[in-house]
Amino acid sequence: MKLASRKLANILLFSLALSSAGFIPVTAPEALAREVAVSAAAIDYERDWVVSGRAAYELIQQGALVIDARGDDLKKKSKIANASSVIWQDLAEPDLPTKGRLLSDPNVVNKKLQALGVSKDRPIVVLADPVNGWGEDGRITWALRTWGHDKVVVVDGGLAAVQKEGPLNIQPPKTPGDFVVAPTSKWEIRKEELKQSLSNKNLVVLDVREPREYEGKTPYGESRGGHVPGAKGLWYKDFIGKDGKLLPRAEIEKVLASKGITRDSEVVAYCTGGIRSGWFTTVLNDLGYNVRNYAGSMWEWSAQPAAEYPLVKN
Template identity: 40%
Template sequence: MLALGLVVPLLLAAAPAPVFLSIDEAAPLVAGDAVVLDARGAFAEAPYLPRARVVDWMRLRDGLARTGRLADDAALLAAFAQLGVTDARPVLVYGAADRGWGEEGRIWWTLRYLGHPRVYIIDGGVQAWVAAGRPTMGHPEPGRGVEAWRPQRQERLQASRSEVGDAARRRDVSVLDTRSDEEFRGATPYFSSRGGHVPGALHLEWRALLAEDGRLLPRAELERRVAAAGLRRDQRIIAYCTGGVRSAFVVAVLAHLGFPDAANYAGSWWDWSADERLPVE
């Protein structure tokens, strides 16, 4: 039997729960009872993973205009219930990892925010699945409605505009811009009201965490890159992009690496830049 004094260090050293699964890790879940969600939305096309149901993050927002803010809980839960999502079954999400925008991360984050306990992302997306010779379908499966579960919101996974504004005065919080270098310097390719970035924000483009084939870089390289960007585990990390999609993917990566307090600013730059009272750099 382990001495009590050894138990705590061992627990503290335990590996973080995985967020991203390899194809070999995901395959038994696909073949089992997992709900499989294709996060490519309106851009989804064959091939599809077995039993995949298409979900579009843009239909989970609080409006049709330029916004990344989430719809209310009732609307979110109803949408996921229509897809057959229940908190009693694991959920596997995948996207077009080599040419998407991290939509799979946005769906993962939304479900985790609602308190779903077992949500995973297939590392490398549909391309990795096909390259591994796994079975596919020519059409997605229609949703099979279930009763909506009772949400247990994980409030720490979401950051508000006011919290982002307060971050500059706090040493225990860092704001992370996950957009491209050009956007960080002021380009507005996605119709933001103003160019620039949140004052004092760190910068790490989300694609810098991916290999050319869309898979995550090896863990050691991920650790090196997030450290080089100035991210620390003893701080709360608030990530943003344009509409909270790329940043949600980065939050998923940070959770995979064991960062204990990473949040997504869902409104992101669309929300921040639209308020002329807020400063930009």
């Protein structure tokens, strides 16, 4: 053991020497791909936005609030006893073209979240169906983080991954909760800032819609077709396996690198109404990337004057 430790120390010293001489970079441990938190005890809420089914199960057994973020169609097929039910539309502006944006009135948001049982110090586990859904769990997780809740996570593999761990003995929500929003702009960008930032060489804009949407099709009510100039297409479900779990993180990072994305990049994700891009923002922030969600997305952007908010087609 001592010999192995000495060898490791020598290797690190050698690497540092080479790095200081300009030969090779030394990668900090936190920049390496890591797996999701596998137990409740291992969760670092500032770092971990995504946790394993086991970790989520343990949180639930410890009394975490559970939010069922699935769409109404999936909720009709199966219910989650004692979970607080919400759909993304409940927490978004009601009308087009700003339907993707989060509710702006803090008093309305507080009332809605408290009715769900959201409290400042109670951890939250958000569940959905990664295979058949639209990334609603990631959207709700992103929304709650953006409103200032710092103990909310999404589950790698969704509801199915938690159910595999055992019976879900969910404690009923304690209503009303006591959470009061304290919004941050750290993970959100508005259309005006995005427009002004398009010339920023360090900015990478990702269109996480289906390829047909990126190319100009408008199946979900956009006023105009196409994508933001310079945006790179990357369908969010390319990161999800058949079992609903994320691909190995090294594979995800390889794809991101192919798009020119590093942890020093400023990344903006958008879709049609900020749902899929909200999921994408949640996942990439968990991986340690600097990502913001443009929640207004194509519903909002495409409704603006074309000369000021252009779109291009491939």
